[in-house]
Amino acid sequence: MGDLRVRDIGEFALIDRLAEALGPVGLGAGYGVIRGIGDDAAVLQQTPGTRLLASCDMLVEGLHFDLSYFNPRQLGWKALAANLSDIAAMGGRPRWALVSLGLKPDMMVNFVEEIYAGIAELAMEHSVVVVGGDTCSSPERLIIDICILGEAYRTKVAYRSGAQDGDMILVTGWLGSSAAGLACLRDEKGAAVSGREELLQAHLTPVPRVKEAAYLMNSGLVGAMNDISDGLATELHEITQASGCGARIWADRLPLSPAVRDAAGQLGVDPLEWALYGGEDYELLVTATGGKNSPLKLRRLSRSLKTGTGIFLSAIGRIVSPPGVEIVYPGERVETLPPAGYNHFKRGS
Amino acid sequence: MGDLRVRDIGEFALIDRLAEALGPVGLGAGYGVIRGIGDDAAVLQQTPGTRLLASCDMLVEGLHFDLSYFNPRQLGWKALAANLSDIAAMGGRPRWALVSLGLKPDMMVNFVEEIYAGIAELAMEHSVVVVGGDTCSSPERLIIDICILGEAYRTKVAYRSGAQDGDMILVTGWLGSSAAGLACLRDEKGAAVSGREELLQAHLTPVPRVKEAAYLMNSGLVGAMNDISDGLATELHEITQASGCGARIWADRLPLSPAVRDAAGQLGVDPLEWALYGGEDYELLVTATGGKNSPLKLRRLSRSLKTGTGIFLSAIGRIVSPPGVEIVYPGERVETLPPAGYNHFKRGS
Numbered sequence: 001m002g003d004l005r006v007r008d009i010g011e012f013a014l015i016d017r018l019a020e021a022l023g024p025v026g027l028g029a030g031y032g033v034i035r036g037i038g039d040d041a042a043v044l045q046q047t048p049g050t051r052l053l054a055s056c057d058m059l060v061e062g063l064h065f066d067l068s069y070f071n072p073r074q075l076g077w078k079a080l081a082a083n084l085s086d087i088a089a090m091g092g093r094p095r096w097a098l099v100s101l102g103l104k105p106d107m108m109v110n111f112v113e114e115i116y117a118g119i120a121e122l123a124m125e126h127s128v129v130v131v132g133g134d135t136c137s138s139p140e141r142l143i144i145d146i147c148i149l150g151e152a153y154r155t156k157v158a159y160r161s162g163a164q165d166g167d168m169i170l171v172t173g174w175l176g177s178s179a180a181g182l183a184c185l186r187d188e189k190g191a192a193v194s195g196r197e198e199l200l201q202a203h204l205t206p207v208p209r210v211k212e213a214a215y216l217m218n219s220g221l222v223g224a225m226n227d228i229s230d231g232l233a234t235e236l237h238e239i240t241q242a243s244g245c246g247a248r249i250w251a252d253r254l255p256l257s258p259a260v261r262d263a264a265g266q267l268g269v270d271p272l273e274w275a276l277y278g279g280e281d282y283e284l285l286v287t288a289t290g291g292k293n294s295p296l297k298l299r300r301l302s303r304s305l306k307t308g309t310g311i312f313l314s315a316i317g318r319i320v321s322p323p324g325v326e327i328v329y330p331g332e333r334v335e336t337l338p339p340a341g342y343n344h345f346k347r348g349s
Numbered sequence: 350m351g352d353l354r355v356r357d358i359g360e361f362a363l364i365d366r367l368a369e370a371l372g373p374v375g376l377g378a379g380y381g382v383i384r385g386i387g388d389d390a391a392v393l394q395q396t397p398g399t400r401l402l403a404s405c406d407m408l409v410e411g412l413h414f415d416l417s418y419f420n421p422r423q424l425g426w427k428a429l430a431a432n433l434s435d436i437a438a439m440g441g442r443p444r445w446a447l448v449s450l451g452l453k454p455d456m457m458v459n460f461v462e463e464i465y466a467g468i469a470e471l472a473m474e475h476s477v478v479v480v481g482g483d484t485c486s487s488p489e490r491l492i493i494d495i496c497i498l499g500e501a502y503r504t505k506v507a508y509r510s511g512a513q514d515g516d517m518i519l520v521t522g523w524l525g526s527s528a529a530g531l532a533c534l535r536d537e538k539g540a541a542v543s544g545r546e547e548l549l550q551a552h553l554t555p556v557p558r559v560k561e562a563a564y565l566m567n568s569g570l571v572g573a574m575n576d577i578s579d580g581l582a583t584e585l586h587e588i589t590q591a592s593g594c595g596a597r598i599w600a601d602r603l604p605l606s607p608a609v610r611d612a613a614g615q616l617g618v619d620p621l622e623w624a625l626y627g628g629e630d631y632e633l634l635v636t637a638t639g640g641k642n643s644p645l646k647l648r649r650l651s652r653s654l655k656t657g658t659g660i661f662l663s664a665i666g667r668i669v670s671p672p673g674v675e676i677v678y679p680g681e682r683v684e685t686l687p688p689a690g691y692n693h694f695k696r697g698s
Contacts, residue, residue, distance in 0.1 A: 034400060034506075035506075035508060038509075038591070039439065039508055039509050039591075040404060040434075040435040040436075040438035040439050040509075040575060040576060041402040041403055041404035041435050041436055041438070041439045041441070041497075041499065042402065042403045042404065043400050043401075043402060043439065043501075043506055043508075044400060044401040044402070044403060045400060045401070046395050046401050048397070051383060051392050051393060051394060052392075052393040052394070052395050052401065052498075053390040053391065053392060053393070054390055054391045054393060054445065054447060054480060054481060054496075054498060055389060055390035055391065055447070055481055056447045056449050056481065056482060056483050056494075056496055057449075057483055058449040058450075058451060058483045058485050058492075058494065059485075060451055060485055060486065060487050062488075063485065063486055063488075064485070085389075086389040086390050087389075087390055089389035089390070090388065090389050090390045090392065092390070096403065098403060098404070098405045098496055100405050100406075100407040100449075100494045100496075101407075102407060102409055102492060131403060132403060132404055132405065133405060134405055134406050134407045134494070136407050136408075136409055136412065136413070137409065137412055138409050138490070138492070139411075139412075139489075139490075140488075140489045140490070141487070141488075141489070143407075143451060143487070143492060145405075145407065145449045145483070145494045147403075147405055147447055147449075147496035148390075149401075149403060149498075150390065152392075157383075157384075157392055159384060159388055159392075160387075160388050160389075226389060227389060242387070242388075
């Protein structure tokens with residue numbers, strides 16, 4: 001059984017094995033699942049009064065991930081994490097996932113089951129049920145496309161367009177850790193970095209900020225929110241463009257972990273490059289309403305978030321009225337920050 | 350502008366152009382779309398009292414389609430058609446689609462816009478809105494993965510498991526037309542087939558039976574329903590396995606169009622092979638409750654379906670109590686019908 005390959009097994013037998021690998025994450029009784037895997041479509045029961053949230057994210061071997069770094073369980077985890085992060089960024093609760101896999105015919109069935117086990121592990125933590133998907137052959141590259149469905153109460157949806165002049169700009173957690181982790185995987189000098197494990201984990205098995213997003217939304221202070229999948233610079237541009245405003249951030253306020261700083265030193269990289277353009281941090285970028293008493297409220301929010309989730313908030317800048325994004329370096333040197341970020345086509349070709 | 354390739358344009362610029370290619374199908378005001386393309390997730394408003402239906406379907410170049418037959422507009426149409434068919438098969442109304450594309454960097458941007466135009470054309474006919482998706486690079490093969498969301502009132506969901514002993518087995522339209530069309534595309538003898546255009550259309554731009562499914566559900570007679578994507582034999586096995594019963598069909602009742610018969614003659618193929626194992630017909634396979642007065646009700650349903658949609662129903666067999674699927678050939682020769690169908694891995698490798 002252990003050396004069975006995808007090409008040796010029919011599609012239906014494979015789907016049965018994958019459903020088994022999901023365990024309770026494939027069943028979902030009590031999680032709004034009337035019918036999951038095994039019919040023409042899943043039948044789901046939405047929570048009354050909520051909006052439905054839907055997003056999808058396609059990962060291609062050799063472009064978004066490299067199987068020399070990722071084991072299949074990490075890959076499954078990360079593919080779902082990217083999706084959960086999108087729902088979190090809307091202020092929502094992820095509920096159901098559909099998983100499409102393009103599989104190389106000579107892949108081991110065990111390997112595919114491990115991808116599913118990684119998906120199941122993270123799904124379980126968030127009470128997300130895998131309710132469907134598709135499997136087919138993709139001769140050259142493994143492809144994972146997950147569609148995630150979530151819910152949010154109508155008054156608690158966070159849009160990109162919600163930023164207002166005077167809002168504080170906040171981020172959760174550390175920036176640049178995922179890019180630093182990838183650099184450590186690619187460069188042998190990365191072996192000596194202290195905190196290497198923490199950086200690898202940030203790249204291989206990022207933790208989506210679902211619970212943190214709920215805390216933020218409940219505070220009533222959130223203006224706009226994005227998850228940082230394409231790098232801080234690009235996400236800031238998306239928010240300012242959608243909101244019709246500008247942003248100014250302070251370089252020395254960007255939260256760089258000691259591990260990121262050490263890796264940057266060892267590898268001879270500017271850590272700000274990772275923080276601004278690295279991408280895949282899956283932290284939340286939030287603008288919080290200004291106004292009277294807001295510093296006090298923000299301090300309170302920051303404290304309660306830290307206590308409730310272990311994740312800290314950093315104030316990194318302000319929403320301003322002229323368009324564009326500026327970064328202020330120490331010594332008051334101000335530069336415009338272009339929206340470089342991540343270009344899937346140019347990077348891959 | 351006309352000779353721009355995918356690699357020459359950033360992901361964000363491409364997404365903007367694709368959103369434009371969708372026209373009104375990308376906007377969706379009044380179609381339950383609070384926020385469509387352009388945030389971390391789409392925000393949708395479900396119709397109160399309905400169940401949510403969700404399904405996805407991944408197509409890979411060279412396995413599911415061949416760009417020497419398909420123009421991009423047909424391809425977009427067919428990718429969405431397969432998804433709409435899954436929602437129809439549950440008795441539902443398709444509402445929103447998310448489109449993930451893996452694109453070869455040297456593809457023309459125009460080509461990708463045409464795929465979207467094909468999606469938009471069919472989406473418009475069914476008031477379906479494209480609310481999201483993803484685009485990324487797939488160096489060797491074009492990949493299209495669509496996730497479809499639909500709705501159905503809770504008492505009007507058709508499951509595979511709803512067949513009961515004594516039910517009539519019905520199909521809409523013709524069987525085997527798609528496989529005959531593919532054979533005509535692949536074999537130069539296909540050029541002489543009368544009704545060739547009709548067969549090519551069945552393969553290249555199949556029409557999902559959304560309206561027909563609604564008629565059937567409203568009759569209150571439907572037991573189980575599947576769409577015929579993997580061939581009649583496989584779909585029958587799925588229904589009988591899910592329902593814990595068997596099926597017996599009559600070979601001479603299978604609806605083969607004159608064009609299918611002519612193509613079979615010209616190409617030296619048994620047309621039953623196409624009807625039973627060809628797949629991709631996207632017709633509906635339905636079991637209809639037996640009982641007193643049911644022949645009369647079925648005749649009435651059949652008539653009203655023909656009048657309302659132009660599509661006829663054929664009674665091709667009965668649900669029986671012993672498990673397995675049997676086919677009765679002229680002269681009362683009875684054989685068991687194996688669930689061969691479509692195996693994506695074996696076929697592709």
